[in-house]
Amino acid sequence: MEYQAFTFDESKFSSILKKAIENQEVVFRDGVAYWKKGLEKTGIIQHIPLKPVDMVSKDTFVNTLGSLQSSLQNTMVAVQAISTGTLLVATIIQTQILSKKIDAVRNAVIQVSQIAHEQNILFYTDKVSEYLSVVQNLQLILRSKEDGRAIEQLGNATLANSMQLKNQISFFILNLLSLVQNKEIKDDQHLGLILKFIQQIMEILPLGMHLEHILSHRLGQYQFSQNLIEDSAKKYAVLLDNYRGYLNFTNNKIKNFEIKAEDVPYFMQIKQPALDLISNRLHVELLEKPAKEALSIGYSEQPVLVNW
Amino acid sequence: MSLEAKFREDKNLAFLQDADWQDLKILANALIQDHSGTEQWTGELKSTLVESLSMHSESEELAYKSIWKAIAAEIQLYGGDTLVNLARRKGVEYEEILQDVAKKIKVDFHKETTAIDELEDRVLRKLFKRVTTLDELPQIYRTLEREGLLGLTSLTSDPWNTVKKGVGLGGNATAAAGASAIFAGLRILPQLAKVNPLVSAATLPLTLKDFSSPAYRVTIPAVCIIAMMRRKHDSNLYKDEF
Numbered sequence: 001m002e003y004q005a006f007t008f009d010e011s012k013f014s015s016i017l018k019k020a021i022e023n024q025e026v027v028f029r030d031g032v033a034y035w036k037k038g039l040e041k042t043g044i045i046q047h048i049p050l051k052p053v054d055m056v057s058k059d060t061f062v063n064t065l066g067s068l069q070s071s072l073q074n075t076m077v078a079v080q081a082i083s084t085g086t087l088l089v090a091t092i093i094q095t096q097i098l099s100k101k102i103d104a105v106r107n108a109v110i111q112v113s114q115i116a117h118e119q120n121i122l123f124y125t126d127k128v129s130e131y132l133s134v135v136q137n138l139q140l141i142l143r144s145k146e147d148g149r150a151i152e153q154l155g156n157a158t159l160a161n162s163m164q165l166k167n168q169i170s171f172f173i174l175n176l177l178s179l180v181q182n183k184e185i186k187d188d189q190h191l192g193l194i195l196k197f198i199q200q201i202m203e204i205l206p207l208g209m210h211l212e213h214i215l216s217h218r219l220g221q222y223q224f225s226q227n228l229i230e231d232s233a234k235k236y237a238v239l240l241d242n243y244r245g246y247l248n249f250t251n252n253k254i255k256n257f258e259i260k261a262e263d264v265p266y267f268m269q270i271k272q273p274a275l276d277l278i279s280n281r282l283h284v285e286l287l288e289k290p291a292k293e294a295l296s297i298g299y300s301e302q303p304v305l306v307n308w
Numbered sequence: 309m310s311l312e313a314k315f316r317e318d319k320n321l322a323f324l325q326d327a328d329w330q331d332l333k334i335l336a337n338a339l340i341q342d343h344s345g346t347e348q349w350t351g352e353l354k355s356t357l358v359e360s361l362s363m364h365s366e367s368e369e370l371a372y373k374s375i376w377k378a379i380a381a382e383i384q385l386y387g388g389d390t391l392v393n394l395a396r397r398k399g400v401e402y403e404e405i406l407q408d409v410a411k412k413i414k415v416d417f418h419k420e421t422t423a424i425d426e427l428e429d430r431v432l433r434k435l436f437k438r439v440t441t442l443d444e445l446p447q448i449y450r451t452l453e454r455e456g457l458l459g460l461t462s463l464t465s466d467p468w469n470t471v472k473k474g475v476g477l478g479g480n481a482t483a484a485a486g487a488s489a490i491f492a493g494l495r496i497l498p499q500l501a502k503v504n505p506l507v508s509a510a511t512l513p514l515t516l517k518d519f520s521s522p523a524y525r526v527t528i529p530a531v532c533i534i535a536m537m538r539r540k541h542d543s544n545l546y547k548d549e550f
Contacts, residue, residue, distance in 0.1 A: 244548070244550045247549075247550040248548040248549065248550050251548075251549050251550065252548070255322055255325060255326075256319045256322040257317040257318065257319045257322055258319060274550060275549070275550065278550055
């Protein structure tokens, strides 16, 4: 199946932008090229037009984004040094990739809710459902071509919701991982569903976090959007460290013949998706790189138009 | 039954799956041929390796890495009692092989409490007076040869030591007298006993037990190589998959 992805239209790059790219002085954010922070020049270099390219989707969401990432890198010969995160997000906002993913996560939430009887778990699965709706709203708002001022009220309300739910979900996932690591979930089937749920959340969270950051940026909260992505990158790194800790612990036990693979079918089900999640390094493109790429923009400056 | 299928799940050899492929190559070669290049009387490792190299013609690394279980199985088979292996079709776990080697070279250890890596250290120190590395392989083989621990190769260069230490006759007058008789047969050994320990077994007045017991000419160098590989592996950052 083919999707339409987006890449920079390099033929329309100004000579100043080309020179700035050569000198690695550019940050691309929300379709706009900015001077990096710390240079003599500040503000916007150019609004960048995007052009659509075809891409073939893979079996899974993470693999689709991974292949998109590599195909975008191939189309951007002149700007290889630049993060592809901004293009990934442009594609995600403009296509149905995210909606399909949200459906898959929602299914995992329903399955966990059906097996869980503890009130606190049900409370948090409700929060996850709410968060999925908020992510959809983030996408919807960002897809709109309205000026920042026109979406300010709605955008700020959505942003506040997103930040709160994201924090609750991070806390929930850490707790679930702790339950799994401490072998407090006895039933293998339940364990399988919980792990699948954690994997799904780990896949969607970097996107939700990045969309939140872009919305904040579009609302003109330039410094705050930077703080937001830095905080999100740290939160996700903690989650990923914990998740990897569990995965490596179990995997090394299998490798060392301390447990048999057939005795941990729940682990074998998430092994490949988890490997894909880590090897595709989406969290690096969507969280770590933008967290390190502070742009220089004055509070009076505002991009006039978002050209997605 | 393929060689890999003969592999016993062995936590002390599990690190081979993450080992440097060039070290795996050294280990496989040590099992296939001795340091002078003479082929050992190996089971199926050579054919398994040849097949793997042809299947992975694009990458020697992949060829060796994909047969780590077959390499481990070969060691396990060498460490087992040949006749018992015939019945059970599998060898013994590495811990038993290491303990056999340690006993053979008279290393002091406690079966229940001495850890594998500690015992390997003691084996290396007993043989080479220190913990050696894989870069020192030629000197290691020279020492093993001098000590009469390389079977046929030692036999041709230092027969008395080989018979005394390798076959375990030292300190016994009757056995030593028997050993003198062995030398009569040694002149024909270089011609006859090239590859097959059966030939040497036929030449020497060994008991059935001696013939079928672990092949120390192979397990001693193999244990040394594995010990050094484990040091190297442990000193590297642990290779987590995730």
